[in-house]
Amino acid sequence: MRFDHVGVAARDAAELAGLFSELLETPVAHEETFDGMRVVFLEFDDGGYFELLEPTRGGPIADYLDREGPGIHHVALATDDLSAALDRARDSGVDLVDEEPRPGAWGHEVAxxxxxSTGGVLVEFVDPDH
Known part of the structure; x- marks a missing residue:
């Protein structure tokens, strides 16, 4: 596995993307509206991303913002075999939010x-090839 991205809950993804793009000199690599969210990916030279998540309706990110306010929501690790990664987590006694891979932003499969079960960190496994 390798680091893929950090997900950041935001009230205004475009505004935050503008700030980070200028401050960190990193371009917007991808934008979309997906599953009730505006999603903006900023790409770093090493291939890692900031994923900015702005709710466009109620849902998990809106709930998170109401409860916690803006900030880091999750950390994502890329894997070439999402099912095997989930099996390994399950076998290690980790509680899963997603028992099976599901569609994620940018056409990726995620879980x-x-x-x-992970020290208070919401961990996302992502298969960027799907």
């Missing part, structure tokens, strides 16, 4: 691990 989340529950933070109660």
């Amino acid at each position: 989340f691990l529950h933070p109660r």
Whole structure:
């Protein structure tokens, strides 16, 4: 596995993208509206990303913003075999949010691990090739 991105909950993804793009000299690599969110990916030279998540309707990110406010929402790790990564997590006793891979932003398959099993960190496994 390798680091893929950090997901950041934002009230205004475009405004935050503008700030980070200028401050960190990193371009917007991808933008879309997906699953009730405006999603903006900023790409770093090493291939990692900031994923900015702005809710366009109610849902998990809107709930997170109401509860916690803007900030880091999750950390994503890329894998070439998402099913095997989930099996390994399950076999290690980690509670899964997603028992099976599901569609994610940018056409990727994703699955989340529950933070109660991962030291309070919401971990996303992502297969960027799907």
